[in-house]
Amino acid sequence: MFKLNKDLELPPQLKWKFSHEPELLGWTVRARNYNTFVADLMFWFCFFVIMISSILIYRSMDDDPVFSGLLTLLYFSGLSISLISITHQRINCVYRITQSGMEHCEWKNFPEWALTFLKWLAGVTAIFFVFMATVDPSFLLGALIGPGGVGLTYLSMAYSKNYREMHTQYHHYAFEWKEITQLAVVTNREIVDFKYSIIQKGDEHVTNGGVNIFCKRKQKEMVAEFIRSFLSPNVPIIKTKADVPQY
Structure with a gap:
C-alpha cells in the first residue's frame, strides 16, 4: 500500500554539467530543507489542538458512540495527515563531485502515499457506513459527511494543478x-x-x-x-x- 523507503529515481530532465568527467563522490538523500525546529514546534502544537478538538467533538456527539467515534476518527485522521504533509515535507537531493566542481539536483516527489491513504480511508469508511445504514438509516448522513469529505479532499489533492506544481519543484545547481x-x-x-x-x-x-x-x-x-x-x-x-x- 505504501512505498516510503523506495530508492530515489533521478528526474529524467537531469543533465550533469560535468558529465564528461568521472564522478569522484556522489550520494542521494531525502532531507527537510527548512527550519526543522520551528516546523516540529508547529506540528506538535497543531497536533495537540487537533487531538483536543477531536475529544471535544466526540464528547459533544453522545447519541451513538459508534457513529460519533467514526466521524471523530475521520476528522482526526484527515487533519493529521494534512498536518504531516505540511510540516514534514522532504526534498530529494542528489550530489555529484568531480575534478572541476560540485553540482547537485533537488526535486520533490508528489505525495502519492497521502492520496492512497485518503482513498482507502474514504472507501473503507463508506462501506462501513452503508452497512450500518441497513440497521439505522441515520448512518447514510454520516456516509455523506465523513467519507464524502475525505473523498473531496482526495480529489482536490489529486487533480489540483497548483497543488501538484507546489510538490514537484525541480532545481539543478553547479559550482566550480x-x-x-x-x-x-x-x-x-x-x-x-x-x-x-x-x-x-x-x-x-x-x-x-x-x-x-x-x-x-x-x-x-x-x-x-x-x-x-x-x-x-x-x-x-x-x-x-x-x-x-x-x-
Whole structure:
C-alpha cells in the first residue's frame, strides 16, 4: 500500500554539467530543507489542538458512540495527515563531485502515499457506513459527511494543478571549485554549508550566496574534508550552527 523507503529515481530532465568527467563522490538523500525546529514546534502544537478538538467533538456527539467515534476518527485522521504533509515535507537531493566542481539536483516527489491513504480511508469508511445504514438509516448522513469529505479532499489533492506544481519543484545547481569562498560544517544538522561568488552568464554583476549540502548520517565530516581538498588554501573552513537553508 505504501512505498516510503523506495530508492530515489533521478528526474529524467537531469543533465550533469560535468558529465564528461568521472564522478569522484556522489550520494542521494531525502532531507527537510527548512527550519526543522520551528516546523516540529508547529506540528506538535497543531497536533495537540487537533487531538483536543477531536475529544471535544466526540464528547459533544453522545447519541451513538459508534457513529460519533467514526466521524471523530475521520476528522482526526484527515487533519493529521494534512498536518504531516505540511510540516514534514522532504526534498530529494542528489550530489555529484568531480575534478572541476560540485553540482547537485533537488526535486520533490508528489505525495502519492497521502492520496492512497485518503482513498482507502474514504472507501473503507463508506462501506462501513452503508452497512450500518441497513440497521439505522441515520448512518447514510454520516456516509455523506465523513467519507464524502475525505473523498473531496482526495480529489482536490489529486487533480489540483497548483497543488501538484507546489510538490514537484525541480532545481539543478553547479559550482566550480574556484567559485566557493567559504566552507562550514553545521554542528546541529547533517549539513555542510558553503558560500559562493559567481558571475552569471550574460550578467556583469557578482552574485553571492550560500548552499546547504545535505548529508547522510555521520557523513558530513567526510564530505567537508573531501571538498576541502579541492579548495584554495585561503578559503576559510569554519564550524557553525544553523537551521535555515541559505539559497
